[in-house]
Amino acid sequence: MSNNTDYILQVKDLKKYFPIKGGLLSHTVGQVKAVDGVTFNLKRGTTMGLVGESGCGKTTTGRVILRLAGEKTGGEVLFNGQEVYDMSHKQLRGLRTKMQIIFQDPFSSLSPRLPVGEIIGEAVREHKLVSKAEFNDYIDNVMDHCGLQPFHKDRYPHEFSGGQRQRICIARALALNPEFVVCDEPVSALDVSIQAQIINLLKELQEQRGLTYLFISHDLSVVEHISDTVGVMYLGNLVEYGATDDIFKNPLHPYTKALFSAIPVPDPKAKMNRIVLEGSIPSPANPPAGCKFHTRCANCMEKCKHEAPVQKEIEPGHYVVCHLYDDAKDVSKKEAPHA
Amino acid sequence: MAKKQSEGYLSAKESRRISKANRKITAQLEKRRGRKNVPESEYLTQMRDPQNAVEFDNLHTYFFTDAGTVKSVDGVSFEVPIGKTVGVVGESGCGKSVTSLSLMQLLQRPQGQIVEGAIRLNMGDKAYDVAKMPTERMQALRGNYVSMIFQEPMTSLNPVFRIGAQIDEVIQLHDEEGRSKAAIQARTIQLLQMVGIANSEGVYGMYPHELSGGMRQRVMIAMALACSPRVIIADEPTTALDVTIQAQILDLLRHLKDQIHSSIMLITHDLGVIAEMADYVVVMYAGRVVEKGTAQEIFENPAHPYTIGLMASKPVVGKKVDKLYSIPGKVPNPIDMPNYCYFKDRCEMCVNGCEGAYPPEVSLSPTHTVSCYRYESRKEESENEQ
Numbered sequence: 001m002s003n004n005t006d007y008i009l010q011v012k013d014l015k016k017y018f019p020i021k022g023g024l025l026s027h028t029v030g031q032v033k034a035v036d037g038v039t040f041n042l043k044r045g046t047t048m049g050l051v052g053e054s055g056c057g058k059t060t061t062g063r064v065i066l067r068l069a070g071e072k073t074g075g076e077v078l079f080n081g082q083e084v085y086d087m088s089h090k091q092l093r094g095l096r097t098k099m100q101i102i103f104q105d106p107f108s109s110l111s112p113r114l115p116v117g118e119i120i121g122e123a124v125r126e127h128k129l130v131s132k133a134e135f136n137d138y139i140d141n142v143m144d145h146c147g148l149q150p151f152h153k154d155r156y157p158h159e160f161s162g163g164q165r166q167r168i169c170i171a172r173a174l175a176l177n178p179e180f181v182v183c184d185e186p187v188s189a190l191d192v193s194i195q196a197q198i199i200n201l202l203k204e205l206q207e208q209r210g211l212t213y214l215f216i217s218h219d220l221s222v223v224e225h226i227s228d229t230v231g232v233m234y235l236g237n238l239v240e241y242g243a244t245d246d247i248f249k250n251p252l253h254p255y256t257k258a259l260f261s262a263i264p265v266p267d268p269k270a271k272m273n274r275i276v277l278e279g280s281i282p283s284p285a286n287p288p289a290g291c292k293f294h295t296r297c298a299n300c301m302e303k304c305k306h307e308a309p310v311q312k313e314i315e316p317g318h319y320v321v322c323h324l325y326d327d328a329k330d331v332s333k334k335e336a337p338h339a
Numbered sequence: 340m341a342k343k344q345s346e347g348y349l350s351a352k353e354s355r356r357i358s359k360a361n362r363k364i365t366a367q368l369e370k371r372r373g374r375k376n377v378p379e380s381e382y383l384t385q386m387r388d389p390q391n392a393v394e395f396d397n398l399h400t401y402f403f404t405d406a407g408t409v410k411s412v413d414g415v416s417f418e419v420p421i422g423k424t425v426g427v428v429g430e431s432g433c434g435k436s437v438t439s440l441s442l443m444q445l446l447q448r449p450q451g452q453i454v455e456g457a458i459r460l461n462m463g464d465k466a467y468d469v470a471k472m473p474t475e476r477m478q479a480l481r482g483n484y485v486s487m488i489f490q491e492p493m494t495s496l497n498p499v500f501r502i503g504a505q506i507d508e509v510i511q512l513h514d515e516e517g518r519s520k521a522a523i524q525a526r527t528i529q530l531l532q533m534v535g536i537a538n539s540e541g542v543y544g545m546y547p548h549e550l551s552g553g554m555r556q557r558v559m560i561a562m563a564l565a566c567s568p569r570v571i572i573a574d575e576p577t578t579a580l581d582v583t584i585q586a587q588i589l590d591l592l593r594h595l596k597d598q599i600h601s602s603i604m605l606i607t608h609d610l611g612v613i614a615e616m617a618d619y620v621v622v623m624y625a626g627r628v629v630e631k632g633t634a635q636e637i638f639e640n641p642a643h644p645y646t647i648g649l650m651a652s653k654p655v656v657g658k659k660v661d662k663l664y665s666i667p668g669k670v671p672n673p674i675d676m677p678n679y680c681y682f683k684d685r686c687e688m689c690v691n692g693c694e695g696a697y698p699p700e701v702s703l704s705p706t707h708t709v710s711c712y713r714y715e716s717r718k719e720e721s722e723n724e725q
Contacts, residue, residue, distance in 0.1 A: 053581040053582075053583060053584075054552075054581055161669065163669075191430040191431055191608060192430070192608060192610075192649060192652055192653050193430060193648065193649065193652050193665060193666040194665075195652070195653075196652035196653070196663040196664060196665035196666075197665040199654075199663055200662055200663055200665055203662070218581060218582065220582065220656060221611075221653065221654040221655055221656045222654055224654065224656050224657075225654035225659075225660070225663065248656060248657065258583060259582060259583060260656070261586075262582040262583045262585065262586035263582060263611065263656055264585070264586075264589070264609065264611030264612045264614065264615045265611055265614060265615070265655070265656070266610040266611045266613070266614045266638065266650065266653065266655060267614055267638055268614045268615075268617075268634040268635055268638050269635070270614070274586055274590075276583075276586055276587055276590060277583045277586075277587075280551045280553050280554070280584065281551075
């Protein structure tokens with residue numbers, strides 16, 4: 001899977017541990033394993049959804065890919081076949097225009113002291129993407145694409161509603177003409193009707209510009225709507241990963257099954273076959289031995305308590321990390337079996 | 340050079356005039372509410388239907404701000420039957436929280452005031468009108484008859500007191516039996532067990548920061564249930580929680596409601612949660628009820644364009660659509676509401692009558708009513724038949 005040009009992003013066994021400082025001299029007394037071995041490939045022009053409970057490392061994964069969270073602990077992040085963490089400062093600056101992020105909370109991620117035109121245009125000027133003469137037109141154009149009016153340029157963020165602020169955040173990310181955008185819960189702070197507007201906007205922009213998204217969210221229905229592939233995370237691990245249809249129609253991992261059964265369906269007659277997970281997510285500083293999910297798993301076996309499962313390809317492009325499928329054939333090695 | 344003022348601009352002079360007028364109104368209302376030893380007859384009332392736990396009748400709650408009067412709740416009427424769950428849906432700012440705060444008399448005062456209407460609370464042998472209750476008497480009602488589960492379990496617990504002490508306090512303040520300290524503690528631990536906290540005695544001595552979000556929400560629920568209230572207001576109880584934890588909490592709420600025979604008023608913007616929990620649904624928009632009915636009626640046969648739009652704009656797992664429907668435009672300015680249907684400017688199903696005054700309620704079935712001109716003709720038909 002080395003330098004395949006189909007893939008804009010290849011993440012291999014990515015790890016990020018945060019040290020826990022303690023004691024008199026504040027030395028490291030432990031580690032929070034926020035991301036603990038995440039592997040996936042992202043095709044150009046597609047959207048990958050990343051779902052999981054809070055604290056499972058979704059956001060950290062997004063940030064580590066963009067090299068926004070200091071040094072990684074291990075693994076590889078190849079962007080267009082190039083290791084992001086091997087780049088020099090200068091190369092990284094060039095890369096910043098290619099990969100961007102939209103943050104979760106549009107209320108705290110915009111500087112209250114800058115007018116909107118400056119928020120959107122600051123990076124454009126910094127990276128000298130357009131000449132001075134074209135600058136104003138360029139910003140107007142970007143704002144227009146994101147559903148903002150030119151006269152909004154002189155206003156300040158507090159004058160906008162939540163949905164419009166999120167549009168500003170999107171415009172800021174897109175002004176640099178990126179190829180890859182990490183959307184970190186872009187709609188979770190918004191109302192349902194505004195959510196729909198922003199999701200439609202993101203989809204439209206993707207079609208126009210051939211963008212690739214990593215869409216981080218805990219709202220499964222939104223993820224199903226927007227993504228081509230989905231990764232399910234639990235406690236720093238990607239437990240299941242595959243095409244959206246495969247994952248939603250045929251979830252394999254017990255955690256994915258429980259997660260999907262917990263989605264409330266807007267139909268009062270719908271029968272609930274809910275798998276209610278006991279307890280809450282364990283601390284990532286001290287994760288359970290073996291399979292990390294075994295403490296809450298309904299199908300827990302003796303083996304799960306000691307041995308960590310490895311990623312297996314059950315159907316073409318559908319990977320799962322679970323001992324339940326130890327006996328299933330790995331299609332990556334042999335002919336595709338019937339799942 | 341005269342500066343061009345944007346829409347909604349207020350000069351300092353104008354603002355001063357408004358706040359002076361506001362002070363006059365609010366001071367009067369406050370004085371009325373602050374009276375001591377009010378005879379019971381003044382707020383005693385009769386339930387329209389003794390099967391209801393709460394009846395909101397033409398409730399108007401206004402906020403008198405310096406920029407003008409915000410009509411947060413503008414003529415809301417609905418009932419919460421005993422033992423049932425009523426779901427209130429709407430976007431942020433539509434007045435769903437203010438409606439519930441009016442019932443608790445926990446509005447931001449003195450700006451927030453109930454100016455008109457009645458909230459009848461069924462006390463068993465009698466009924467009180469909460470809108471007329473003096474503050475002094477409210478204390479006896481809160482906790483014992485109505486209690487509330489707040490949205491943010493992270494911020495609604497006091498970080499400097501232990502969990503046990505915070506629940507003890509509730510029981511101590513509202514308990515009329517005069518229990519001993521040990522009895523109160525025993526009750527608290529029993530409550531913690533009831534809401535599914537395994538290590539209840541350990542949690543009794545813990546601080547809020549030692550608990551996860553789901554556990555904190557359980558503590559909040561335990562606190563709300565401490566005195567077995569007749570009505571529980573759950574204001575977005577699961578919005579801040581993950582789906583798996585949300586499922587746990589919803590199961591718990593449903594289970595506990597039956598256990599202590601109370602009614603739940605569930606406020607949320609998640610239609611999925613409503614479908615799962617509610618028997619009746621009230622859809623609010625810009626301070627008014629636009630549609631109400633049983634959960635079946637609302638979900639199978641939504642009548643108001645806003646309800647229809649709301650349903651269409653939410654992606655549903657298993658139903659693929661190419662493009663999500665999004666309701667065009669935005670909510671009108673609450674200070675300066677139009678005198679026609681509030682939804683008209685965003686509505687894509689306008690009919691002839693829409694230019695007229697705010698549409699009256701039309702009944703589609705004994706339980707299903709909607710405020711929309713599209714159904715006006717149907718109303719006349721049904722009247723002719725009769």
